[in-house]
Amino acid sequence: MHSNRIALTAALLATTSLVPLGAAFAQETTTDDVITVRYQYVPDDKRVTSEVSSFLDVDDILTTGDSDIASALARVTGISVTDGRFVVVRGLNDRYSNTLINGSPLASPEPFRRAVPLDLFPTSLISNILIQKTFSPEYPGEFGGGLVQIETTRLPEEGFLELGVSAAANTATSFNEGLLHDGGSNDWTGFGDDTRGFDGEFAETFANFNVQRQQLGGIDSRTGAVYQAEMIRSLADEELWVIQEGDIGGDVGVSVDAGERFDFDGFSLGVLSAVSYDNGWETRTGVRNDIDVTGAGDTAGIRQSNDKERTVTTNTIELNGMFNLGVESASGDHAVSALALVLRSTDKDSEISTGFDEDDNTQIIEGRTGWFERQVYTYQLSGEHVFELGQGLEVDWRGSFADASRNAPDQRLFKYEQQGDTGPFTLQNEDDTRIRFSRVDEETTEYGVDFTLPVALFGLDWEWKAGYSNVERERASSLRELGARRSGIVPNDLFAVDTDGDGVADEGTRVDFVFADENIHPNRFRFTEVGGLAFPEAYDATIDTEAFYLGTDVQVTPFLRAALGGRLEDGEQTLNTFGAPEANPAERQDIEARISEEYFLPAATLTWTFADNLQFRVGYSETITRPQFRELGPTLFFNTETDTRFRGNPFLQNTEINNYDARLEYYFGREQFITAGVFHKELENPIVEYVLPEGESLSTSFVNAPEATLTGFEIEYEQAFDLADMFERDGWWSDFEVFVKGNFTYTESEISAPDDQFVLVADISGGSVVNETGDAAVTPADCDASPRPSFCIPAGQLLEDGAQLQGQSEYLANLQLGFENTETLTRTALLVNYTGERVRALSDRSTGAPALMEEPPVMLDLVHSRSFELDRGGVYDVRLAVRNLLGEDYQASYSLGGDTIVVDSYDVGTTFSISLSRRF
Numbered sequence: 001m002h003s004n005r006i007a008l009t010a011a012l013l014a015t016t017s018l019v020p021l022g023a024a025f026a027q028e029t030t031t032d033d034v035i036t037v038r039y040q041y042v043p044d045d046k047r048v049t050s051e052v053s054s055f056l057d058v059d060d061i062l063t064t065g066d067s068d069i070a071s072a073l074a075r076v077t078g079i080s081v082t083d084g085r086f087v088v089v090r091g092l093n094d095r096y097s098n099t100l101i102n103g104s105p106l107a108s109p110e111p112f113r114r115a116v117p118l119d120l121f122p123t124s125l126i127s128n129i130l131i132q133k134t135f136s137p138e139y140p141g142e143f144g145g146g147l148v149q150i151e152t153t154r155l156p157e158e159g160f161l162e163l164g165v166s167a168a169a170n171t172a173t174s175f176n177e178g179l180l181h182d183g184g185s186n187d188w189t190g191f192g193d194d195t196r197g198f199d200g201e202f203a204e205t206f207a208n209f210n211v212q213r214q215q216l217g218g219i220d221s222r223t224g225a226v227y228q229a230e231m232i233r234s235l236a237d238e239e240l241w242v243i244q245e246g247d248i249g250g251d252v253g254v255s256v257d258a259g260e261r262f263d264f265d266g267f268s269l270g271v272l273s274a275v276s277y278d279n280g281w282e283t284r285t286g287v288r289n290d291i292d293v294t295g296a297g298d299t300a301g302i303r304q305s306n307d308k309e310r311t312v313t314t315n316t317i318e319l320n321g322m323f324n325l326g327v328e329s330a331s332g333d334h335a336v337s338a339l340a341l342v343l344r345s346t347d348k349d350s351e352i353s354t355g356f357d358e359d360d361n362t363q364i365i366e367g368r369t370g371w372f373e374r375q376v377y378t379y380q381l382s383g384e385h386v387f388e389l390g391q392g393l394e395v396d397w398r399g400s401f402a403d404a405s406r407n408a409p410d411q412r413l414f415k416y417e418q419q420g421d422t423g424p425f426t427l428q429n430e431d432d433t434r435i436r437f438s439r440v441d442e443e444t445t446e447y448g449v450d451f452t453l454p455v456a457l458f459g460l461d462w463e464w465k466a467g468y469s470n471v472e473r474e475r476a477s478s479l480r481e482l483g484a485r486r487s488g489i490v491p492n493d494l495f496a497v498d499t500d501g502d503g504v505a506d507e508g509t510r511v512d513f514v515f516a517d518e519n520i521h522p523n524r525f526r527f528t529e530v531g532g533l534a535f536p537e538a539y540d541a542t543i544d545t546e547a548f549y550l551g552t553d554v555q556v557t558p559f560l561r562a563a564l565g566g567r568l569e570d571g572e573q574t575l576n577t578f579g580a581p582e583a584n585p586a587e588r589q590d591i592e593a594r595i596s597e598e599y600f601l602p603a604a605t606l607t608w609t610f611a612d613n614l615q616f617r618v619g620y621s622e623t624i625t626r627p628q629f630r631e632l633g634p635t636l637f638f639n640t641e642t643d644t645r646f647r648g649n650p651f652l653q654n655t656e657i658n659n660y661d662a663r664l665e666y667y668f669g670r671e672q673f674i675t676a677g678v679f680h681k682e683l684e685n686p687i688v689e690y691v692l693p694e695g696e697s698l699s700t701s702f703v704n705a706p707e708a709t710l711t712g713f714e715i716e717y718e719q720a721f722d723l724a725d726m727f728e729r730d731g732w733w734s735d736f737e738v739f740v741k742g743n744f745t746y747t748e749s750e751i752s753a754p755d756d757q758f759v760l761v762a763d764i765s766g767g768s769v770v771n772e773t774g775d776a777a778v779t780p781a782d783c784d785a786s787p788r789p790s791f792c793i794p795a796g797q798l799l800e801d802g803a804q805l806q807g808q809s810e811y812l813a814n815l816q817l818g819f820e821n822t823e824t825l826t827r828t829a830l831l832v833n834y835t836g837e838r839v840r841a842l843s844d845r846s847t848g849a850p851a852l853m854e855e856p857p858v859m860l861d862l863v864h865s866r867s868f869e870l871d872r873g874g875v876y877d878v879r880l881a882v883r884n885l886l887g888e889d890y891q892a893s894y895s896l897g898g899d900t901i902v903v904d905s906y907d908v909g910t911t912f913s914i915s916l917s918r919r920f
Contacts, residue, residue: 050553050563051136051605052617052663052677054078054716056129063816063829065863065881069126069150070118075814076131077716077743078146080835080856082807085117089145090133090679091710091747093807095687096144096625096657102152102339102380103396105140107404107444109374111477112630112637112646118148120343120376124255125274125322127153133679134605134661135621137549137567138450138467141601143623144657144681152339155270155326156259164917166278168251171887172909173283178248178313179350181369182239188279190317190346195237196371196410197437202231206437206480208581210529232482232527233520235435240412241512243350243367248313251280255917265330272324283313286906288353291894293848300848301897308355308364310906315348333386344375363418365425366432367511370411377403391454399447404440411436414511427514433484435527442475463553465565471545475629478538479637482527484515537637538578541629545571551603561607572596573626577633577648593632593650599624605661613668617677619661627652627687631702634762645699646689651760651791653704653779658682669719676715683708688751689806690798691844700841706757706780706795708805712747735823741816749808753799758783758792800843803851811836825867833859840892850896857888857908875919883911 046053054076066072074081078090086094094115099106106116130149132139139147169175184195198206205227255276262269288310291302319342326337349370357364382398415432416425427433448469455462520527551565576590605619630637633648663677685704720739753759758780783792795801804810811834818829841852865879891905 046673046675047615047665047667049132050561050607051132051134052619052661053133054131056131058127061123061126062865063818063827063863064831064861065865065879066123068119069121069123069129069148072123073118073129073131073148074833074835075816075831077814078133078712078714078745078747078812079131080809080812080838081118085119086113086115087118087148088807088809089131090681090712090714090745091749091805091808092145092681093805095628097146097148098140098142099148099150100139101150101341101378102382103149103398103448103450104378104380104400104446105402105444105471105473106378107376107402107442107473109376109404109406109440109442111406111438111440111479112628114473114628116376117374120320120345120374121150122276122318122320124257124276125152125320125341127151134619135601135603135623135659136563136605137551137565137601137603138465140469140471140545141547141567141569141571141599141624142626143621144625144655144683152322152324152341153272153274155272155324155328155337156261159260160258161920162255162257162917163920164253164255164257164276164915166251166253166255166913166915168280168911168913170251170282170909170911172285172907173248173281173313174250176248176283177245178281178283179243179311179352180246180248180313181243181350183348183371187315187348187371188317190319190344190373192346192371192373192407192409196240197235198231199234202234205231210579210581229520232435233517235410237410238512238516240369240410241367241414241515242510243352243369248281248283251278251913253278253280253915267330268328270324270326270328272322272326274320274322276318276320278316278318280316280318281313282316283311284906285309285311286889286891287902287904289901289903290358291849291901291903292358293896295897296848299897301899302850302894302901303899304901304903305358306356308353308357310351310353312349312351317346317348319344334384336383337381339378339380339382341378341380342375343378344373346374347372357417360417363425365416366414368411368413370408373405373407375405389453391456394452395449396452397447397449400445402444404442404444406438406440408436408438411438427511433511433515434530435482436479437481438477438479440475440477442473444471444473446471461555465549465551465553467549469545469547471543473543475541476539477541477630480537481530483530484527538581539575539630539633540578541573541575541632543571543573543626545569559609561609563605563607564603566600566602568598568600569624570598571626573632575629575632591634591650593634593648593652595626595632595652595654597624597654599656614664614666617661617663617665619659621659623657623659625655625657625687627654627702631687647699647701647762649702649760649762651704651762652687652702653685655686655704656684672719674715674717676713678713679711681710683710686751686805688799688842690842691846691849701761703759703761703798705751705753705759705799707752708749709752710747710749710805710808712745714743714745716743717741735821736819737822738819739816739829741814743812743814745812747808747810747812749805751799751801751803751805753795753801753803755794755796757795758788759795759798760791761793761798762791796845798845800845800851803842804839806839806842809836809838826865828864829862831859831861831863833861848896850894852892852894852903854892854904855890857884857890858886859883859888860885877915877917877919879913879915881911881913883913884908885910 046055056072056076061072064072064075070081070085073079073087080088082088087097088094089097094113099116108114108116110117128151131146133146135143184193186193197203253276257274259272288308289304290306292305294301294303321342323340324337326335328335351368353366378400380398380400385395387393413434415428417428418425446469448467450467453464547567547569549565549567553563556562573595575593578590601622603621605617607615607617609615631648632650632652634650637646660680663675665673665675667673684707686708687702688705689700689702691700718741720737723736723738760780782789813834815832816829818827820827835856837853837855839851840854843849843851861881861883862885863881867875867877869875887910889905889907891902893900893902
């Protein structure tokens with residue numbers, strides 16, 4: 001078992017690190033040959049692991065009071081969080097990290113990422129989290145920045161029942177006016193009903209036909225104009241168009257945790273279950289602007305083009321559950337566990353943007369309503385066994401199935417433009433008024449086995465490790481859009497919103513009246529499918545990996561420990577891009593991309609204990625990173641969350657990474673230490689995003705830069721001070737302990753993009769993708785051909801040489817100051833989290849636009865918790881928290897030529913929360 005393994009390693013270290021440095025060469029003995037012990041071993045989870053790592057346990061999370069894993073990880077050395085969901089480890093964004101749960105991979109519900117959104121995981125279901133920053137062969141080879149290993153709560157030692165309630169309010173959202181729209185009667189549960197989507201036969205038609213293909217109208221009536229009008233009329237939910245202002249309440253949550261243990265003759269049976277429900281609100285009010293570049297060279301500058309105010313209110317409903325059933329032998333040598341984990345989060349969005357749009361040269365009003373369901377189901381069966389072979393052969397096995405999905409049905413988008421300087425606002429059609437349906441489904445199946453054998457060979461203590469794993473990941477994704485189309489006989493004044501200038505939409509001209517049931521027919525309005533022909537917006541994708549590894553952890557001398565090994569990993573990634581489905585599968589035309597590579601990935605870490613509780617680690621490893629699924633699709637995709645477009649690149653290759661690490665560690669008390677480390681990474685063919693001008697709008701695409709480097713250092717410090725040791729023991733402070741925890745990380749990165757090296761891009765010609773070679777296994781070496789293929793572009797033409805990597809902050813810092821009363825079980829902590837400026841979007845080499853830099857707010861939080869008992873029995877836990885005491889806001893801006901323009905900002909607000917639980 002893992003706990004046994006750590007205990008064994010700790011025991012080995014304890015026996016050696018008790019010996020002073022000089023004893024390595026000449027032990028001092030008495031006349032009775034008794035060894036004199038001079039030093040005391042200080043245990044720590046980070047110390048006993050063979051790699052550079054960090055840990056978060058229940059006690060850490062209790063101190064910070066964070067409700068989800070993403071928030072908790074933001075306080076770990078070298079880690080930041082983007083979009084509130086994805087971890088950035090040591091300056092490498094989420095594509096370079098990996099997440100496991102009890103050793104198994106998770107499926108992701110994100111449409112554009114394989115990374116798992118960690119805001120889905122409530123901390124109440126977690127026992128501890130390992131963040132490993134140096135690669136070891138037992139983990140997947142996709143290991144660039146680091147790995148997050150989540151361990152769920154173990155089986156209870158005794159029966160319990162815990163009930164909890166929580167409430168929160170935010171100054172920018174709660175009890176203020178926000179935006180609302182009607183939906184289904186079940187929306188409060190997070191489960192949609194038949195309010196959104198097609199009814200009956202129309203649902204089947206939409207699933208099997210592209211309703212845009214008019215030429216089929218004479219063959220099959222289901223694609224004709226009359227049928228299309230009837231099909232859209234079946235949506236008949238005009239209230240989904242209407243966005244209203246209304247009062248927003250506070251956040252509420254409830255939870256139930258229960259467990260029981262049954263002891264029998266020879267074995268024990270344990271059961272653990274947990275269920276939680278949370279309903280919260282967030283309103284973001286700020287600006288959403290654009291810029292233009294003026295001048296060139298030394299005189300280049302920027303000016304604000306669009307000037308828009310944006311408000312979006314999101315109602316988030318979370319429903320999570322876990323059930324764990326375990327059997328353990330009386331000896332503790334054998335255990336089998338069955339886990340079922342369900343994580344579900346639904347966002348209901350209402351958004352309005354108003355202001356001047358330079359592209360249309362007029363004032364505009366834009367609206368959006370959306371419903372986004374994300375869920376992850378994970379089922380795992382695992383076993384841990386110890387056999388009497390050598391010093392105890394440990395065999396761990398696991399099998400898991402994870403199913404993730406993201407469903408966004410019936411998203412409504414509309415736009416009004418003002419006619420002239422004082423005229424009415426008119427509703428736009430086709431390109432600006434649409435209904436969207438998008439869905440992602442991903443399944444991940446994994447099974448594996450690990451063997452660990454401690455033995456004594458050649459007078460040394462060894463721990464040999466070997467294992468096998470097989471992972472199959474399948475994903476299907478689609479985006480369908482229906483655009484409003486009007487016939488020539490529809491009067492223009494039907495689109496007028498405010499004809500009398502009173503600021504109120506006239507009846508019959510509001511969007512819900514314009515697209516009312518009686519107006520949807522071939523002679524007035526109908527919605528036809530947009531996209532799916534020149535730019536197919538659906539794909540199927542798979543990644544299959546098979547891996548073997550072998551390694552050893554050996555105590556070379558009483559002061560030198562070595563962890564050596566390698567992983568052989570064979571992976572194949574495929575992606576098929578196609579248009580909207582047709583009833584005849586033979587008509588489907590796929591555009592394929594494929595990457596198949598086999599790697600041997602070595603890893604070595606040396607740990608030298610050179611003085612009392614002082615040790616120094618150095619490590620080297622080789623790892624990889626694969627492209628995200630949609631990054632390989634040679635077509636135009638639309639991000640429905642950010643309203644941005646991007647195009648994939650079938651020529652992308654895997655990134656290969658050389659990792660160098662060194663860390664000095666000093667442990668001067670239990671859970672008290674100071675560490676300082678440096679790291680350096682060399683990335684060959686790093687995947688970066690660049691700006692791709694297309695017509696009047698900008699989108700982005702992806703390319704393998706020739707090289708990139710990343711270098712940094714980090715320092716971490718934790719110490720506790722017992723006030724009883726500092727003052728008189730009979731004072732009121734005698735039961736108090738003051739603690740200080742802090743960390744700081746500095747990272748710098750640099751992309752190499754010289755003009756004499758080439759990158760591969762998809763050649764877009766006439767709206768289609770042209771791959772001149774017809775071979776997906778194209779490399780930059782093909783650019784040496786004469787004439788040079790059109791897909792070969794000088795690196796400096798697309799990328800800025802020396803630019804920093806996207807998502808990387810130069811500075812990260814955390815500080816925790818607090819005190820704890822061990823007698824009254826009271827804990828209070830002041831928490832500071834600082835994430836420095838980082839690149840949100842790379843510079844645009846075609847227009848000279850600089851990189852878009854975002855500045856996350858400096859978060860100052862205060863958390864207080866206390867446990868107490870009442871006369872009637874039962875243990876109560878109460879927690880009070882105030883988040884963002886400084887009232888910091890978020891903003892993103894461009895800077896060039898001494899000018900800085902904020903293009904995205906919103907008020908974060910200060911959050912006050914309270915939670916109460918009772919344990920029986």
